[in-house]
Amino acid sequence: MSSSSVYISAPPPLVWVAATVVSSTPSSATVTVISPHPASTVLDDSDSTATLLQTYAAGTTHTVSLASYPNSSLPLRNSSDDGSLLVLPDLISLPHLHEPGILANLSSRHAASQPYTACGDIVLAVNPYQWLPDLYSADVKAAVNHERVFASPSAPPPATPSPPHIYATSAQAYADLLRSGAHQSILVSGESGAGKTETVKLLMSHLAEIGLPPAASSEMSPVVRRVLDSNPLLEAFGNAKTSRNDNSSRFGKYTQLQFAPPAPGGGTIELVGSKCEAYLLEKSRVAGAAEGERVYHVFYQLLAAPEEVKGGVWEELKGLSGGDFAYVGEEGVGAIIEGETDAAKFERTVAALDTLGVGEEARRDLLRGICTVMQFGNVSFAAVDDGSAVSAPAALASLASLLGVPAAPLEKALTHRTVVARSDKYEVPLTMDAAGEGRDAFAKELYQRLFLWLVATINSATSAPEPPRSAPKLGVIGLLDIFGFESFKTNRFEQLCINWCNEKLQQKFTVDVFRSVVQE
Numbered sequence: 184m185s186s187s188s189v190y191i192s193a194p195p196p197l198v199w200v201a202a203t204v205v206s207s208t209p210s211s212a213t214v215t216v217i218s219p220h221p222a223s224t225v226l227d228d229s230d231s232t233a234t235l236l237q238t239y240a241a242g243t244t245h246t247v248s249l250a251s252y253p254n255s256s257l258p259l260r261n262s263s264d265d266g267s268l269l270v271l272p273d274l275i276s277l278p279h280l281h282e283p284g285i286l287a288n289l290s291s292r293h294a295a296s297q298p299y300t301a302c303g304d305i306v307l308a309v310n311p312y313q314w315l316p317d318l319y320s321a322d323v324k325a326a327v328n329h330e331r332v333f334a335s336p337s338a339p340p341p342a343t344p345s346p347p348h349i350y351a352t353s354a355q356a357y358a359d360l361l362r363s364g365a366h367q368s369i370l371v372s373g374e375s376g377a378g379k380t381e382t383v384k385l386l387m388s389h390l391a392e393i394g395l396p397p398a399a400s401s402e403m404s405p406v407v408r409r410v411l412d413s414n415p416l417l418e419a420f421g422n423a424k425t426s427r428n429d430n431s432s433r434f435g436k437y438t439q440l441q442f443a444p445p446a447p448g449g450g451t452i453e454l455v456g457s458k459c460e461a462y463l464l465e466k467s468r469v470a471g472a473a474e475g476e477r478v479y480h481v482f483y484q485l486l487a488a489p490e491e492v493k494g495g496v497w498e499e500l501k502g503l504s505g506g507d508f509a510y511v512g513e514e515g516v517g518a519i520i521e522g523e524t525d526a527a528k529f530e531r532t533v534a535a536l537d538t539l540g541v542g543e544e545a546r547r548d549l550l551r552g553i554c555t556v557m558q559f560g561n562v563s564f565a566a567v568d569d570g571s572a573v574s575a576p577a578a579l580a581s582l583a584s585l586l587g588v589p590a591a592p593l594e595k596a597l598t599h600r601t602v603v604a605r606s607d608k609y610e611v612p613l614t615m616d617a618a619g620e621g622r623d624a625f626a627k628e629l630y631q632r633l634f635l636w637l638v639a640t641i642n643s644a645t646s647a648p649e650p651p652r653s654a655p656k657l658g659v660i661g662l663l664d665i666f667g668f669e670s671f672k673t674n675r676f677e678q679l680c681i682n683w684c685n686e687k688l689q690q691k692f693t694v695d696v697f698r699s700v701v702q703e
């Protein structure tokens with residue numbers, strides 16, 4: 184092993200360090216650290232990182248035990264002829280494929296503003312956290328489209344193939360649908376904040392315009408506009424700021440883009456609609472958020488709307504802010520999410536509702552529903568002899584007027600549960616805590632129903648009508664964007680569901696990849 188370039192592992196956060204072997208025995212190796220190296224990038228600015236960096240500074244020598252490395256040997260570094268790190272656009276071409284090799288390749292490309300790397304047919308994206316306009320230019324799209332969709336399958340491959348890109352995935356799905364007519368699916372997976380939602384939006388816009396003639400793509404058709412406008416709307420109601428992502432999707436989304444059957448004689452296929460299925464909305468977020476996080480964006484958007492608009496939704500909302508609602512709170516009010524204020528986002532939400540055909544009255548009802556959910560949180564309870572009673576009568580009266588019911592039966596419903604035994608019904612008083620839990624459950628369910636109503640409304644505005652039985656079927660490209668794996672200070676039932684779902688998808692992916700390798 185002497186004088187080869189390797190990686191040694193150091194305690195996190197400095198996970199892997201590139202080094203040169205100076206001497207070795209069967210059980211240990213003495214190495215000199217090479218620096219700088221992308222795989223030894225500092226992950227945070229804590230004191231422990233600084234100490235580690237000092238310990239593993241370039242030129243320092245370390246003797247490591249080989250026992251903890253697979254096959255008792257240090258992972259070899261991918262090196263070019265001149266000794267520098269070998270960085271390739273496709274991981275599969277790397278001579279040594281292991282964790283530090285993959286990390287070094289991905290981080291070197293990321294540092295060079297190349298966030299996409301191929302791994303065979305799969306595209307790996309490392310979130311650039313800054314808009315790289317050249318990466319999504321019309322020229323990039325045209326090159327990928329030509330290569331994957333428009334070039335004849337029998338044409339020789341281009342001398343310099345386009346670099347790895349998510350557009351290659353969308354173009355390939357489009358080409359396969361066009362050529363075979365078989366439905367396609369693109370699975371976007373990664374940890375929370377990895378960039379899945381942004382990737383899906385980029386894929387969607389690309390898929391929407393591949394089939395259009397170049398001149399037409401600058402003028403969006405009403406169908407495409409509706410399909411793309413459904414994204415900010417779903418984000419307003421289904422996304423929130425978490426400790427990992429300012430615009431985290433708190434639900435899973437499977438969007439089916441529908442394409443018209445190809446015209447006789449081939450050509451292209453055109454986007455004619457979309458249909459979205461939503462899964463597992465994080466209901467617990469309705470009744471408050473952890474420190475530093477927010478409840479759903481739409482709450483803040485509505486509270487940031489012009490006073491006359493707020494008054495038009497609910498007279499009492501005028502002049503109120505987050506701090507006036509127990510579920511919302513003052514924290515997070517005025518946050519700038521993705522460079523835009525909540526007031527600006529509210530305008531976008533209203534415009535998107537408009538595009539999707541939600542009229543003024545339905546919009547008012549929807550926003551009144553949001554007020555109702557918020558107002559639920561202001562109804563507090565006090566313990567009384569035989570159970571609990573509402574201790575905020577004014578808040579109860581407001582809630583009753585929003586719901587359009589009298590206050591007395593509403594109080595009864597919130598402070599009692601009904602037990603049915605055979606043909607008899609009993610009203611059992613609830614303790615103060617149980618009444619609070621029931622109130623929150625009511626608000627969460629109401630929000631979920633508003634959300635599902637919105638999804639159904641979006642679908643009815645965007646779905647293409649099914650062609651008659653005798654006619655060719657619509658082609659579908661499905662895009663799955665589920666919330667990524669997450670681990671917070673306090674993990675709830677939702678985290679269990681989210682992480683379980685991610686594990687299952689990962690398992691499916693692994694099984695499918697192994698199956699395809701076995702078949703080849």
Ligand SMILES: Nc1ncnc2c1ncn2[C@@H]1O[C@H](COP(=O)(O)OP(=O)(O)OP(=O)(O)O)[C@@H](O)[C@H]1O
Pocket residue numbers: 310311312313314315373374375376377378379380381382428429430431432433521665666667668
């Ligand atoms: N291609 C990109 N270019 C520039 N910035 C990006 C890109 N992808 C993601 N981002 C940035 O990263 C943030 C997080 O991305 P995104 O919301 O897509 O993550 P996610 O994987 O969907 O997270 P979650 O699972 O929490 O919903 C975005 O708000 C955006 O600021």
